[in-house]
Structures are given as structure tokens and as C-alpha cells.
Amino acid sequence: MSTQSIRSRPLDGLKVCDATWYGAGPIATRALANLGADVIRIETEKRPDGLRIAQPKPDGEESLNQSGYYNNFNAEKRSITIDLTTERGHELGIELVKWADVFATNMTARAIRQIGMTWENVQEANPGIIGLYEPMQGMTGPHSEFQGFGALLSAICGVNYLAGNENEPPIGVGTNYTDYVINPIHAAVAVMAAVRHKRRTGEGQLIDMSQLESSVSGMAGALFAWDNGQITYERLGNRVAYAAPHGAYLANETGDRPDHWVAIACMTDFQWAALSAVMEQPELADDARFNTLRDRKNNENELDEIVGGWVSRFKAPDAMNKLQSASVPAGMVQKASEVLQDPHLAAREFYAYPEHTEAGKRAYDGPGFRLSETPHEIRGPAPLLGEHTWEICSDVLGMDSGEIGQLMAEQILY
Numbered sequence: 001m002s003t004q005s006i007r008s009r010p011l012d013g014l015k016v017c018d019a020t021w022y023g024a025g026p027i028a029t030r031a032l033a034n035l036g037a038d039v040i041r042i043e044t045e046k047r048p049d050g051l052r053i054a055q056p057k058p059d060g061e062e063s064l065n066q067s068g069y070y071n072n073f074n075a076e077k078r079s080i081t082i083d084l085t086t087e088r089g090h091e092l093g094i095e096l097v098k099w100a101d102v103f104a105t106n107m108t109a110r111a112i113r114q115i116g117m118t119w120e121n122v123q124e125a126n127p128g129i130i131g132l133y134e135p136m137q138g139m140t141g142p143h144s145e146f147q148g149f150g151a152l153l154s155a156i157c158g159v160n161y162l163a164g165n166e167n168e169p170p171i172g173v174g175t176n177y178t179d180y181v182i183n184p185i186h187a188a189v190a191v192m193a194a195v196r197h198k199r200r201t202g203e204g205q206l207i208d209m210s211q212l213e214s215s216v217s218g219m220a221g222a223l224f225a226w227d228n229g230q231i232t233y234e235r236l237g238n239r240v241a242y243a244a245p246h247g248a249y250l251a252n253e254t255g256d257r258p259d260h261w262v263a264i265a266c267m268t269d270f271q272w273a274a275l276s277a278v279m280e281q282p283e284l285a286d287d288a289r290f291n292t293l294r295d296r297k298n299n300e301n302e303l304d305e306i307v308g309g310w311v312s313r314f315k316a317p318d319a320m321n322k323l324q325s326a327s328v329p330a331g332m333v334q335k336a337s338e339v340l341q342d343p344h345l346a347a348r349e350f351y352a353y354p355e356h357t358e359a360g361k362r363a364y365d366g367p368g369f370r371l372s373e374t375p376h377e378i379r380g381p382a383p384l385l386g387e388h389t390w391e392i393c394s395d396v397l398g399m400d401s402g403e404i405g406q407l408m409a410e411q412i413l414y
Contacts, residue, residue, distance in 0.1 A: 009036030010374045014195060017100035018042065018077065019093075019117060021049040023150060023176060024211055025106030025134055026073040027184035032102075032191060033076040034367060034378055040100075040392060041079045042093060043385060045414045052385065064385050065358040071382035075354065075364050080393070081386035081414035084115040089412045093117065095397050097125045101198070102191055106134035106211070108147040119206050128204040130194040134187055138210030150176025157215035162222060165237040178215040186214045243267040244296035245275070248333055249308045251316035260316035261333040264307060264323065272296065274326045279310045352378035357387075386414045 014037040018029045026041075026049075033039040043049060051070040058066060065071075080096075083089040093115065097103055103122050105112060112118055112133075119131050119139075136153060137143040154160050154177055164171040190207045198204055216223070225231040238247040248261040266272045269292065273285040284290055284306070289299040296303055311319050316332045323330035334342065340363055345351065350366040359381070367376040393399045393413065407413040 007375050009376070010371070011192075011195075012036035014038070014102065015100045016040065016102045016104060017096045019103070019105040019107065019115075020134075021107065022051055023069075023073060023179035024183040024187070025104060026051075026070075027180065028132070028134075028187035028191070029104050030073055030075055030077065031184065031188040035376055037102075039077040040096060040388075040396070041074065041077045041383065042084065042096065043079055043081050044083055045081055045385065046083060046085075048385065063358060065356075068359075068362065071356060071359055071362065072364050074382040075352070075378050076380045077383055078388040078392060079383035079386055080389045082389075083412050083414075084117070086412050088407065088410075090116045092393075092397060092412075094121070094125045096392075097122050097129065099396055100126065100129060101195070101204075102130045102132060104132040104134070104187075104191070108135055109139065109145055110147075123204070123206070126204070128198065128202060130191065130198060130204045130207065132187060132191055132207045132209065134183065134207075134209045134211060136210075137212045139208045143212075150179035153178045153211055153215055157212055158219050158222065159215065162219075162233065162235065164235045166235050168235070170235065178211065178218075182218050183209075183211045183214045186217075238263075239300065241297070242293075244293060244300055245272075245303050245307045247304060247307075249304075249311035251319055251332075252312050252314055253316070259335070262311050262316050262319045262323070263331050263333055264311075265329045266296075267329070269293070271328055275307070275323065275328045278322055278326045278328060279307075281306075281310075354378060354381040356381035357384055389413055 011032055014032065016029055016032055016037050016039040018026070018039050018041045020026050020029055020041075029037075029039050029041075048064055049070060051073065052064040052067050054067055054069055056068045057063075082092050084093045097117075103117070103126075105117065107115075119133060122129060122131050133139055135144065136148050137146055148156075151172075154172060157178060159177060160170045160172040162170075163173050187207075187209055190209060194205055194207055222233040225233060240246050243265050246265045246267075248263045251260045251262055253260045264275070266275055269285075272290065273282075276282050276284040288295065290296045290303060314322070320330050320332045332338075339345070340351070351363045352366050353361045353363060355361050364378055364381075366378065370376065389408075390404060393404045393407075394401070404413065
């Protein structure tokens with residue numbers, strides 16, 4: 001292990017009992033794990049985390065330990081398999097609560113009641129604990145019992161309405177954006193604020209985190225436009241009010257599925273003049289149709305035809321390099337395979353490649369930020385289902401081998 005890997009991390013010593021699943025919860029607790037927290041995931045074979053079942057997996061692979069989604073979202077955690085719906089299983093879950101500084105869940109209120117992990121029960125077992133409860137629409141209010149996933153939440157909070165073209169149905173953003181970006185970061189920040197308070201005062205507290213409210217906070221532009229001026233948001237596809245040309249243009253590709261595009265954004269007259277020069281049509285900068293931003297917006301269809309025609313003469317990297325060399329904001333729209341090989345990300349060593357027992361060496365998202373004195377890094381892969389059951393029962397719960405074996409035979413442990 002390198003010298004860097006043995007340096008202390010900001011959350012070393014923090015103990016997290018993780019009863020989350022799917023995306024928003026596990027991504028938040030993975031952030032804590034990568035900052036040094038000891039995160040123990042409670043799982044069950046009776047109803048495994050849906051991400052253990054979900055693709056992407058290698059062709060023909062059915063193992064619950066091979067999902068790229070699950071493994072990426074759960075790096076550096078430990079996994080214990082307990083049937084919390086049994087009396088003894090619930091008792092073991094409560095013992096983990098007593099061990100922990102933080103209890104985290106994004107299950108529905110109904111599911112939390114079924115496994116006996118309500119805030120009242122958790123706080124009674126451990127009065128100093130921090131409870132992160134992250135149901136879709138919060139713990140109170142008329143919709144507190146509603147359940148759903150990121151695809152539904154993206155519609156409810158309004159983000160889906162932003163994508164697409166005018167006079168066409170909203171098309172969404174192609175992914176469960178709320179799960180991956182907004183909610184887990186808010187959750188992690190809330191936990192760290194509560195941890196700071198606990199370290200200063202010894203007091204735990206409840207974090208009632210509505211995924212809906214977290215997601216709505218990312219809608220500020222559209223919401224405030226209406227609130228401040230009754231301005232209705234218009235779906236404009238790749239176009240925006242403050243730039244033209246502004247879009248993605250198909251490059252000169254061959255094959256049955258051409259899919260390399262170049263994104264271009266001219267936000268000033270200077271950039272438009274530079275683009276005209278690169279296209280070897282400098283007269284366009286003084287053309288009455290395109291002379292100012294307003295002119296370009298009024299004639300945007302013609303403008304896009306001209307720019308698109310020029311881009312179509314080149315391979316995407318060549319067009320991008322020509323534009324960037326002339327100070328025209330441009331970038332190639334990269335596919336997943338290209339992002340994984342991006343030379344800039346490689347130079348910064350963004351991706352981590354911990355060795356997973358079944359999945360082998362796979363890319364994991366790296367840290368979104370770097371701390372110069374206290375590392376924020378991935379030091380291990382995601383756990384196999386129940387990989388640490390025996391270890392946790394012995395070292396954390398103080399159980400002897402006979403009891404552990406008996407509970408495994410009874411399928412209270414797995």
C-alpha cells in the first residue's frame with residue numbers, strides 16, 4: 001500500500017449502519033466510505049438490492065455480485081446479510097444501530113416500519129445516533145407514504161419538462177439524474193454537518209431528507225423565471241436564448257450508425273466571427289442575417305444548416321481541434337467508451353480500478369474533489385453479498401461461531 005493510502009482520512013473512525021438501496025442512498029454512503037467511514041451495509045438474500053440484479057453485467061452473467069451499477073455505488077463498504085423481518089434478525093439490526101454513529105436509509109416509510117427501523121426505534125436504541133432518512137417525498141406531508149424511483153422523481157420535480165423541443169412531448173434527460181447527482185450530495189453534506197455538531201456537542205439528530213425537495217432545488221432557473229416574471233419555460237432542444245449557434249452537429253462518420261457529434265456554442269460576436277473564419281466564410285460575420293445575436297437567433301435554422309454542413313466535412317476530433325484552436329467553444333460529444341479513455345481524466349487519475357473478487361478489475365468513479373492534506377479516494381471494491389457477515393458478527397456484534405452458524409442454518413443470517 002502506498003504512503004498516500006495509509007494517510008488518515010477526514011471521516012476515519014465514523015461508523016455507518018447502511019440500510020439504503022438502489023441509487024440515492026448508496027451513493028451518499030459511498031461518499032462517506034471514500035472519506036474514511038466504516039460503512040456496513042445490511043442486505044438480505046430474500047430481497048436483494050435491485051441494483052444487484054440490474055444490468056449492466058457481462059453477457060450471460062446472473063450473479064448478484066457482477067452489476068456495474070451496484071459495485072460502483074458501493075465501493076469500500078462491508079456487507080452483512082440479515083433477515084431483519086425475523087425477531088432475532090431485528091435484534092441484530094438494532095445491535096448494529098447501537099454500534100453506529102450514523103444510520104442511513106432511503107427506503108419507503110412502509111418498508112422501514114416492516115423492518116422495525118423507524119426513527120423512534122433507532123433513537124431509543126442509540127440516543128446519540130444521527131439518522132438519515134431519505135424517502136422520496138420526506139417523512140411528513142400528504143405524500144410521505146408514496147414510493148418511487150429516480151425516473152418518477154425526475155418527472156415530479158419538473159426536470160423532465162426541461163428536455164426536448166417546443167411543441168413536442170418532454171423527453172426527459174436520459175437517466176435518473178436526481179438519484180445520481182442531486183440527492184446523494186445533499187445527503188452526504190447533511191450527514192457531515194450533523195457529524196460536526198455531534199463531535200462538538202455529543203448530540204445526534206434526525207435528518208429528514210426529502211428527495212423531492214432536494215431535486216426541486218436544482219430547478220431554480222425555470223421556477224424563478226415563472227415566480228419573478230410569469231415567464232413560461234420553453235423547450236428548445238440544444239438551443240438557448242443567449243448563444244447562437246448553439247447545438248450538436250453531426251461529423252463526417254461512416255457506417256450504419258454515425259454517432260459522433262461536435263457541440264458548438266458561440267456566446268459572443270467575437271466567437272461567431274472566429275467560427276466564420278474557421279469555416280473559411282469570413283463574410284458571414286458581417287451578413288445581415290447573422291451580424292448580431294438577435295439576428296442569428298432570428299435566422300437560427302439557416303445558421304444551423306451552414307454550421308452543420310461545415311462540421312459534416314470533418315471527423316469529429318479534427319473539427320473540434322480546428323474550432324478550439326480559434327478560441328471557438330467546442331467539444332466532441334464523447335461516448336462512454338471514449339470517456340473511459342479520456343486522456344485528461346487519465347492524467348488526473350480520476351478512475352479507480354480496485355480488484356473485485358468476481359467482477360475483476362473494473363472502473364469505479366473517482367472522487368469529485370481532491371483534498372490536499374486528507375485523502376478522498378477509493379481503497380477497495382464493492383463487497384460480495386454477505387461477504388463480511390461472519391466478520392461483522394464476530395468482531396462488531398461479539399457473537400461466537402456456534403451462534404453465527406446456528407443463525408445461518410436458520411437463514412436469519414446468510
